[in-house]
Amino acid sequence: SQTIHQWPATLVQPVGSPLSLECTVEGTSNPNLYWYRQAAGRGLQLLFYSVGIGQISSEVPQNLSASRPQDRQFILSSKKLLLSDSGFYLCAWETQGVETQYFGPGTRLLVL
Amino acid sequence: SQQGEEDPQALSIQEGENATMNCSYKTSINNLQWYRQNSGRGLVHLILIRSNEREKHSGRLRVTLDTSKKSSSLLITASRAADTASYFCATDAEGGADGLTFGKGTHLIIQP
Numbered sequence: 001s002q003t004i005h006q007w008p009a010t011l012v013q014p015v016g017s018p019l020s021l022e023c024t025v026e027g028t029s030n031p032n033l034y035w036y037r038q039a040a041g042r043g044l045q046l047l048f049y050s051v052g053i054g055q056i057s058s059e060v061p062q063n064l065s066a067s068r069p070q071d072r073q074f075i076l077s078s079k080k081l082l083l084s085d086s087g088f089y090l091c092a093w094e095t096q097g098v099e100t101q102y103f104g105p106g107t108r109l110l111v112l
Numbered sequence: 113s114q115q116g117e118e119d120p121q122a123l124s125i126q127e128g129e130n131a132t133m134n135c136s137y138k139t140s141i142n143n144l145q146w147y148r149q150n151s152g153r154g155l156v157h158l159i160l161i162r163s164n165e166r167e168k169h170s171g172r173l174r175v176t177l178d179t180s181k182k183s184s185s186l187l188i189t190a191s192r193a194a195d196t197a198s199y200f201c202a203t204d205a206e207g208g209a210d211g212l213t214f215g216k217g218t219h220l221i222i223q224p
Contacts, residue, residue, distance in 0.1 A: 014192060034211055043180075044214040067119065090154055099143055099204055101212060103154040 002027035006104035008110050013111055019064075019078040021107050024071065024092030029091040033074040034101065035066055038088040050074060051096070086111045114136040117215050118201055131188040133218040135201030136181075142204045144177055145212065146186050149198045158186075158199075163206070191222045 003026045015017060025028055027037040032051050037043040046059045048066035056066050063082050067075045074091055088108050118135045125131055135166065137143070142163045147155040161168045161177045168175045174187040188195055198219045202212035 036214075041218040044202075044212075046211040046213070049211045088152070092155075100145070100157050100160055102157065104148075105154045106152075108152065 002093075002102065004091060004102060004104040006089075006106060006107050009105065010108045011110070013081050013109065015107055015111055016080045016085055019076070019081050019085070021075075021076040021091075021109075022088055023073075023074040024072055024106055025093045028093065028095060030066070030071060030096060032096055033068060034092040034094075035074065035076050036090045036092065038106075039089065040087070041050070044090065048076070082109045083111050085109065118199070118218045120218060121210045121216070122219045122221070124223060125191060127191055127193055127222050127224050128212075131191050131220055131222075133186045133193070133199050133220070135215055136149070137184075137201075137203045137213075138140075138182065139203075140206040141156055141179075142206050144175075144184050145201045145202045145204070146175060147202060147214075149195075149200065149217070155200065188220075191220075193222050193224050196220060196222045 006026050009088045012017045035047040037047055048056055048058055050056050050068045065077050074094055074103055086109055088106050090106045091104040095102045119151055141163055143160050145160045146158045148158055149155045159170045159173055159175050161175050172189045177184045198217040200217040201212050202214045
């Protein structure tokens with residue numbers, strides 16, 4: 001069966017520090033991968049998606065970047081965090097051609 | 113901008129009652145999906161309804177879709193305390209970029 005992992009679960013970082021959040025998927029090949037952010041009391045906003053290794057599409061201009069160095073690994077990064085980067089970050093995968101997404105447990109990021 | 117908008121924003125009912133949540137969207141869609149999020153956790157896919165479908169059932173869940181009104185409803189029958197969660201609708205836009213567009217969600221509280 002397929003599983004999706006995210007880590008860390010919680011992260012407190014100072015403004016201006018770098019960020020690296022990792023997401024890995026097991027039990028499937030060549031998935032579409034997604035990063036979403038959920039700000040407090042709000043819905044999810046799509047940040048990045050990837051249809052293959054090294055292929056990243058960005059939905060909104062921002063302080064963050066994403067990379068997909070391996071088929072089942074998706075990394076969200078920042079060189080310098082802003083206060084506004086605080087939120088709940090969710091990674092999701094889907095089988096290409098199938099429209100249902102499966103979400104990881106999320107990472108709660110607090111930038112102080 | 114948010115594609116889906118759920119209402120009400122919050123709903124509190126007694127256990128055993130039915131809960132109805134609504135979602136409106138703006139553009140043409142391939143499908144609409146409903147997800148549940150327990151507090152501080154990842155999202156769980158509940159049900160997907162395609163643009164050519166009008167109603168779909170899954171256990172105690174019933175989803176309707178009216179593409180002429182660009183709206184959907186999620187009905188949870190015979191609610192249980194474990195149904196307490198936030199519920200989000202998400203749209204897969206026709207001809208749009210990959211990824212789902214989520215509403216802000218309805219927070220449902222089931223009182224025992």
